[in-house]
Amino acid sequence: xxxIVFNRIEGRSTGFWALLIGLGVVAAIGLWAAYVMDHYGHAxxxxxxxxxxxIPHVFAFFLIxxxxxxxxxxxxxxxxxxxxxxPIARLSSFLAIVVMxxxxxxxxxxxxxxxxxxxxxxxxxxxxxFSLNIFLYTGFWALxxxxxxxMFEDSKRWTRPVGIVAFAWRIIxxxxxxxxxxxxxxxxxxxxxLLAPIFIVLSLIVGVAIFILVxxxxxxxxxxxxxxxxxxxxxxxxxWFVMAGLYLVVIDNLTRLYYPARQDVVEFLVRSGxxxxxxxxxxxxxxxxxxxxxxxxxxxxxxxxxxxxxxTGMVIVGAFAQxxxxxxxxxxxxLELFPGMEVxxxxxxxxFATYTSTLYEWALGVGMTAMVGVLYLLGIKLFRMxxxxxxxxxxx
Amino acid sequence: MDTDRRTFLAxxxxxxxxxxxxxxxxxxxxxGADAQGASAARRWxxxxxxxxxxxxxTACVEACAKENKSPNFGEERINIQWIRKAxxxxxxxxxxxxxxxxLCNHCENxxxxxxxxxxxxxxRDDGIVLVDKHRCIGCRYxxxxxxxxxxxxxxxxxxxxEAMGGNPDVPRRGKGVVESxxxxxxxxxxxxxxACVEACAKxxxxxxxxxxxxxxxSEAARLVxxxxxxxxxxxxxxxxxxxxMGL
Amino acid sequence: MxxxxxxxxIVKSKALVVAVAGLxxxxxxxxxxxxxxxxxxxxxxxxxxxxxxxxxxxxRPTEWMRRNHMDLLQHHKVDTVRKxxxxxxxxFDNCRTCHTKRGEFCDRCHAYAAVKMDCFDCHNYPK
Numbered sequence: 001x002x003x004i005v006f007n008r009i010e011g012r013s014t015g016f017w018a019l020l021i022g023l024g025v026v027a028a029i030g031l032w033a034a035y036v037m038d039h040y041g042h043a044x045x046x047x048x049x050x051x052x053x054x055i056p057h058v059f060a061f062f063l064i065x066x067x068x069x070x071x072x073x074x075x076x077x078x079x080x081x082x083x084x085x086x087p088i089a090r091l092s093s094f095l096a097i098v099v100m101x102x103x104x105x106x107x108x109x110x111x112x113x114x115x116x117x118x119x120x121x122x123x124x125x126x127x128x129x130f131s132l133n134i135f136l137y138t139g140f141w142a143l144x145x146x147x148x149x150x151m152f153e154d155s156k157r158w159t160r161p162v163g164i165v166a167f168a169w170r171i172i173x174x175x176x177x178x179x180x181x182x183x184x185x186x187x188x189x190x191x192x193x194l195l196a197p198i199f200i201v202l203s204l205i206v207g208v209a210i211f212i213l214v215x216x217x218x219x220x221x222x223x224x225x226x227x228x229x230x231x232x233x234x235x236x237x238x239x240w241f242v243m244a245g246l247y248l249v250v251i252d253n254l255t256r257l258y259y260p261a262r263q264d265v266v267e268f269l270v271r272s273g274x275x276x277x278x279x280x281x282x283x284x285x286x287x288x289x290x291x292x293x294x295x296x297x298x299x300x301x302x303x304x305x306x307x308x309x310x311x312t313g314m315v316i317v318g319a320f321a322q323x324x325x326x327x328x329x330x331x332x333x334x335l336e337l338f339p340g341m342e343v344x345x346x347x348x349x350x351x352f353a354t355y356t357s358t359l360y361e362w363a364l365g366v367g368m369t370a371m372v373g374v375l376y377l378l379g380i381k382l383f384r385m386x387x388x389x390x391x392x393x394x395x396x
Numbered sequence: 397m398d399t400d401r402r403t404f405l406a407x408x409x410x411x412x413x414x415x416x417x418x419x420x421x422x423x424x425x426x427x428g429a430d431a432q433g434a435s436a437a438r439r440w441x442x443x444x445x446x447x448x449x450x451x452x453x454t455a456c457v458e459a460c461a462k463e464n465k466s467p468n469f470g471e472e473r474i475n476i477q478w479i480r481k482a483x484x485x486x487x488x489x490x491x492x493x494x495x496x497x498x499l500c501n502h503c504e505n506x507x508x509x510x511x512x513x514x515x516x517x518x519x520r521d522d523g524i525v526l527v528d529k530h531r532c533i534g535c536r537y538x539x540x541x542x543x544x545x546x547x548x549x550x551x552x553x554x555x556x557x558e559a560m561g562g563n564p565d566v567p568r569r570g571k572g573v574v575e576s577x578x579x580x581x582x583x584x585x586x587x588x589x590x591a592c593v594e595a596c597a598k599x600x601x602x603x604x605x606x607x608x609x610x611x612x613x614s615e616a617a618r619l620v621x622x623x624x625x626x627x628x629x630x631x632x633x634x635x636x637x638x639x640x641m642g643l
Numbered sequence: 644m645x646x647x648x649x650x651x652x653i654v655k656s657k658a659l660v661v662a663v664a665g666l667x668x669x670x671x672x673x674x675x676x677x678x679x680x681x682x683x684x685x686x687x688x689x690x691x692x693x694x695x696x697x698x699x700x701x702x703r704p705t706e707w708m709r710r711n712h713m714d715l716l717q718h719h720k721v722d723t724v725r726k727x728x729x730x731x732x733x734x735f736d737n738c739r740t741c742h743t744k745r746g747e748f749c750d751r752c753h754a755y756a757a758v759k760m761d762c763f764d765c766h767n768y769p770k
Binding site for chain 1: 469471472473474475477480481482483484485486487493498507510511512513514515516531532533534535536537539540541542543544545548549550551552553571572573574628629632
């Protein structure tokens with residue numbers, strides 16, 4: 001696959017500018033929402049004493065996992081020697097960088113005291129998974145930059161070793177992200193070693209899914225040629241990841257179902273809980289796995305780029321739904337202060353909490369996601385990252 | 397540039413630096429002259445006799461809110477209670493509900509302090525678990541990790557005029573930081589009892605006993621040693637320092 | 644060495660300004676001190692006049708306080724909150740016993756020096 005020609009996208013059309021400005025406006029609205037949240041305090045969000053991580057955290061987890069996953073294609077190319085992916089490896093690494101920027105900015109802007117961020121670099125508490133993750137996230141960023149540089153230099157000496165380290169790092173990073181919740185023994189329903197692998201697979205899913213859509217859009221909108229067979233190959237990969245994810249979710253929930261002491265909790269999460277049960281069944285299972293898997297494997301739709309794009313979009317929605325149920329659903333469960341007893345107080349003891357998100361939270365999440373789009377568009381306009389065309393030489 | 401001037405400048409700079417350091421050194425030298433601070437020989441704890449705790453009595457809750465100027469935001473969703481009354485009932489027909497107070501358990505292994513990224517939450521040498529409000533960034537991870545639902549975020553800045561009243565020595569709330577019961581640490585350091593304990597005694601119940609669990613002579617330590625006490629969720633291994641009798 | 648030289652000059656010129664301003668201030672302060680009850684207005688350096696107690700002394704020498712009160716507070720903050728060392732005399736809450744209104748004292752200087760701080764969000768200090 002020698003002699004790939006990379007160049008900048010032209011970025012002069014009205015469409016490009018309209019997209020850039022549109023995303024910029026949405027990002028500005030997100031920043032404004034963050035300002036309002038900081039000014040009035042978290043009282044204007046829907047969060048409460050019991051559900052203290054809301055929609056912004058769902059977005060943040062989503063983008064951080066997506067960032068780690070976006071690197072997959074680059075890893076496949078340089079770690080697993082799948083040279084068909086080489087032409088789009090630069091894009092993959094760049095996407096990882098900008099998506100991480102979006103996720104981290106949500107995490108920071110949603111702090112109670114964003115102005116005190118420097119304290120996290122001044123004082124470390126090494127027993128805290130959060131502290132650990134600060135290293136993991138910033139380190140991942142640095143590695144992706146190094147990796148991107150090595151690919152730009154076309155340096156055979158560096159690309160592979162950096163690629164291998166980055167791959168190992170992303171696995172540790174997603175383990176760390178899953179462990180933020182998985183290590184919390186106070187919440188038995190989420191306290192599970194399985195959460196790390198679930199997050200790893202989720203990151204593979206969202207990363208590849210977002211990468212497929214972004215690559216398709218980039219090539220189509222800038223009038224470049226992208227070999228359909230490459231998209232189909234990525235779709236097959238995605239289908240395997242989705243199945244692995246489904247498997248883990250099923251086994252995780254069955255484990256809970258076999259625990260009589262907490263059957264009311266399972267009942268809440270998958271039957272009666274509003275909105276967790278519908279989000280679980282319609283979002284996570286139906287949109288996130290069942291329908292896309294059908295579309296991916298159907299001989300007709302599985303070969304159609306349009307249907308692949310639609311199914312990939314569904315997978316992304318499903319992954320978001322899964323994070324919603326995982327991050328917010330478990331906080332809504334009451335803590336068991338007195339196992340087997342009935343507890344009542346004016347303080348959320350012994351009952352399921354409700355959480356109604358507000359527009360500010362969504363604005364922050366969507367806004368920072370739009371900022372990722374702005375950074376991406378500027379990146380491909382300024383740097384030589386997109387190949388002029390991607391043709392696969394041999395049939396697969 | 398010749399060497400002489402360089403030497404001169406270096407000399408001057410170091411003199412300047414030394415001069416600037418001197419006051420700093422003085423600050424550090426002066427501390428602890430007339431107070432030793434929290435002592436590791438102590439372990440403050442509380443014993444709560446559930447049988448003495450009266451149904452519907454909220455003396456401790458009110459005293460706490462007054463002492464610590466807990467703002468009333470008028471919304472259950474975001475209100476702060478460092479100590480709260482709960483009713484616990486077995487899940488059998490006709491079971492009698494027991495009324496008891498719940499508060500921060502000041503765990504010996506505090507999960508909140510383990511997860512705090514900046515170390516804002518910490519266990520003082522005498523075992524009291526505190527939030528350093530100056531270092532908290534408001535990430536709320538500690539709230540997620542607390543098995544006792546004892547921590548709250550300050551969701552908004554309380555009304556300034558209203559919050560000015562009350563005890564002038566206790567700082568007000570600042571939005572965006574997390575807080576929880578601190579055993580009225582200012583009172584404890586001054587050799588007094590926490591406000592809730594005082595209020596309970598004043599109401600004639602004496603259900604709350606506060607003291608040094610490492611001092612065999614204290615009433616709290618004696619109760620833990622001689623009666624059947626229990627901690628909440630002791631199975632988690634957090635080793636709470638709030639013990640319950642007659643649970 | 645260009646840099647160090649430049650810095651030295653700045654230091655020198657700053658000292659000059661401070662010295663001149665100090666002399667000026669002493670004159671003005673004297674004038675202010677003529678009127679008023681148990682407080683007097685005082686002008687020091689370049690900042691607007693501040694109100695200080697007419698008699699008595701600060702917890703540390705005035706000159707030292709002017710430069711280092713933030714270190715004192717910072718240090719006390721750590722000692723008091725994290726170690727439980729409570730030195731009443733130099734505590735934050737004690738400042739207001741003499742400097743009764745922050746609006747006439749702390750805030751004036753800080754507004755001039757463009758110092759922004761959030762301490763008074765939580766710490767009681769009459770305005």
